[in-house]
Amino acid sequence: MSLLVNKVAIVGDEIHVPISSDADIVIARQQGRALAERIGFTGSSLAVVATAISEVARNIIEYAKRGEIVLKPVNQGGRQGLTVMARDQGPGIPDIALAMQDGYSTAKGLGLGLPGARRLMDEFEIISKVGRGTTVTMKKWVR
Amino acid sequence: MLVPILKQGDFLIATIQSALTDDDLLRLRDDLAEQVGRYRSRGVIVDVTVLDVMDSFAARTLRALAHMVGLRGARTVIVGIQPEVAFAMVQLGLTLGDVETALDLEEGLELLHKRTKRSASRGR
Numbered sequence: 001m002s003l004l005v006n007k008v009a010i011v012g013d014e015i016h017v018p019i020s021s022d023a024d025i026v027i028a029r030q031q032g033r034a035l036a037e038r039i040g041f042t043g044s045s046l047a048v049v050a051t052a053i054s055e056v057a058r059n060i061i062e063y064a065k066r067g068e069i070v071l072k073p074v075n076q077g078g079r080q081g082l083t084v085m086a087r088d089q090g091p092g093i094p095d096i097a098l099a100m101q102d103g104y105s106t107a108k109g110l111g112l113g114l115p116g117a118r119r120l121m122d123e124f125e126i127i128s129k130v131g132r133g134t135t136v137t138m139k140k141w142v143r
Numbered sequence: 144m145l146v147p148i149l150k151q152g153d154f155l156i157a158t159i160q161s162a163l164t165d166d167d168l169l170r171l172r173d174d175l176a177e178q179v180g181r182y183r184s185r186g187v188i189v190d191v192t193v194l195d196v197m198d199s200f201a202a203r204t205l206r207a208l209a210h211m212v213g214l215r216g217a218r219t220v221i222v223g224i225q226p227e228v229a230f231a232m233v234q235l236g237l238t239l240g241d242v243e244t245a246l247d248l249e250e251g252l253e254l255l256h257k258r259t260k261r262s263a264s265r266g267r
Binding site: 022023025026029030033043044046047048050051054055058102113116119120 | 162163164165166195196197198199200225226227228230231232234235236237
């Protein structure tokens with residue numbers, strides 16, 4: 001079942017937030033924060049999750065123009081957590097190692113985007129194909 | 144969401160009321176740089192108490208705002224960064240550079256008064 005509320009699509013236990021403008025970045029991080037709260041995150045980890053979502057969502061706008069953020073609760077061996085997936089069909093990243101270096105950025109960012117998000121989250125994975133797009137998957141566990 | 148800017152004596156106080164988009168932040172930066180001249184203000188306070196996120200774009204824009212206001216001859220103080228937000232900023236590796244900060248509006252006003260104190264003997 002799919003339910004569309006205010007541009008946000010709920011698909012099963014996933015929340016899909018389409019990203020195509022800077023206002024969507026705000027929606028994505030607010031949705032992420034709200035879901036994190038429901039999962040059991042508290043205090044500074046809510047700010048950490050919201051900040052990481054903001055960075056990867058902005059990355060979509062800067063490099064691919066449009067894409068989506070998918071938020072999903074995870075439960076692994078009794079551990080509760082949140083998965084954030086940021087995917088686009090943009091130009092892709094030719095050199096991921098370079099893009100993950102601090103201070104590296106080809107757009108107007110500070111180069112904190114992806115490496116910054118990796119520092120904020122517990123798990124971080126990036127798959128990118130030039131001309132096909134980029135998918136970043138990151139997880140944070142409730143402590 | 145437009146950020147209201149209040150003129151209080153020699154200072155301008157911009158109190159953020161809700162989550163801001165990138166465009167809102169850029170507009171705040173430009174509005175303050177312009178109004179510092181219009182009102183001949185000597186100091187600016189940006190109150191970010193309600194922000195639950197300060198990402199790299201917001202931090203960069205606040206640094207630019209303080210720099211622009213500084214080039215126009217006024218001082219900027221950022222007040223109200225919440226402890227959770229400060230924690231996330233440190234984790235992310237964000238700094239506000241040499242931008243001055245204070246705990247809250249009261250402390251910010253005190254700091255601005257100190258920074259913009261006219262020399263007592265001038266003009267006498």
